[in-house]
Amino acid sequence: MGKVTFIEHDQTKHVAEFKHGSSLMQIAVDNAIPGIDGDCGGECACGTCHVIIADEWFSKTGVPNEEEEQMLSMTPERASTSRLGCQVIATDAMDGIFVYLPEFQM
């Protein structure tokens, strides 16, 4: 169990609870957080679950594999701590994490 704070582009904050093992995309969608779509349902094939991890939490989220890297590279708003939410699996070490949402999903 843990908490994640999603921050929309206009700075609106949403706090959601998560269970170990679900993805950031799933957590956001389950909690109806605006600004994240997840069109492919977590297959790493649409890029509409783009999130930007707060710098200090980035190292806790693992590293993107090649497939994710490729989808991320097509995102115009890509930042240095960008991830696809469906590829970040929440762990207990991420309790309290801050996650920014881009202005648009592609």
Add this chain to the structure above:
Amino acid sequence: MSTISKTLYDIQSHVINATSKIVPMHRQIHGLKLLMGAKKKAFGTRRPVPEFVESAIPDVNTLALEDIDVSNPFLYRQDQWRAYFKRLRDEAPVHYQKKSPFGPFWSVTRYEDIMFVDKRHDLFSAEPQIILGDPPEGLSVEMFIAMDPPKHDVQRSSVQGVVAPKNLKELEDLIRSRTKDVLDSLPLEKPFNWVPMVSKELTGRMLATLLDFPYEERHKLVEWSDRMAGAASATGGEFADEGSMFDAAADMARSFSKLWRDKEARRAAGEEAGFDLISLLQSNEDTKDLINRPMEFIGNLTLLIVGGNDTTRNSMSGGLVAMKKFPQEFKKLKAKPELIPNMVSEIIRWQTPLAYMRRIAKQDVELGGDTIKKGDRVVMWYASGNRDERKFENPDDFVIDRRDARNHMSFGYGVHRCMGNRLAELQLRILWEELLKRFDKIEVVAEPELVQSNFVRGYSELMVKLSPKNDS
């Protein structure tokens, strides 16, 4: 493509690129047409260009599995496609057709399998092109929709800014005011053909805006695109005369070169860069000399006009057809206009404007218990995936508040996922917002006429009668 024609093609694009500074692009394309004509006389064509004559398609249940041929360009028009694909999904989800007019090919028809093929560009190549049949020989222009990474990624990133959401925000007001103009000029209480007056007109205007193309000549964009996408040899379309495709390409090359040069001159004279495609290409280091690589230049522009034309147009018509078949949904929409964005996704799912994309296996691949051999053609039938009962509840129904409408496959998935998806959604959203403001009833008053193609799923005629709202 066989090695020989691939080599020939490489030589052609090389020669064209090398001579482009001296010989105008449209002359070169005319030259190609003559060359291909001469070559055909000397060597014959690779495969005879099929001519399609419509005849009644048999009930799928009377056929042996191996005789099912979903490449028939009349399957959609005769409303047989649902039964055909359902049988394949249930009995042969990865199906081999040995002797279609387009040659042998595999069909992948379930949602999950299509997702797999679309994602795995390492196993399935989009090259040299993504339609089932062959385009007119010599006219394989270079489009990134038919390129594999890493080349694809470089090209896509140089043009995607033009339809990126940030740019669309700039365009929204313009699209809305153009939509209003079109809707305000429509006849009331009497039937008219929605396809040319609304769907084609709005997409034509949008394309002219994206390209900053001379506004009065915008019908040309629509014409070129229809010609390029409608070749019989490629999609079973109505244009059996391959020459007309060359003519369209040459005409287009001439216009676009002129547009490019004009813009260059205007910028040199100090005019500010616009939000249009050519301005963006000219501002980008990698593409500012694109005009000197004609096959690529034509390819990228063709891709944008073909990609954004039929697809959006047929979604604009398809939404009305869907409402006609499911009238309670229009009531639902009037009561809850906030459903428009979800409805837009549902329209795009229900219509599936492009039936498929094609791939070629790069190695032997095991799928659904069969082995797809290296070099085989593989067709991902989005039209079937969108109606897969394993994924969508009552998939043939049009349900504007369908929970998972956004999961549709109409935009494809993976690295080639539609670049214009947000633009298409924006146009449809604006269209429906403006329709609801103006009209109380939008009635489809006759059976629509459908297009002949195995690729484009669209309408050539849709008779509609509008009744205004009382208070407006």
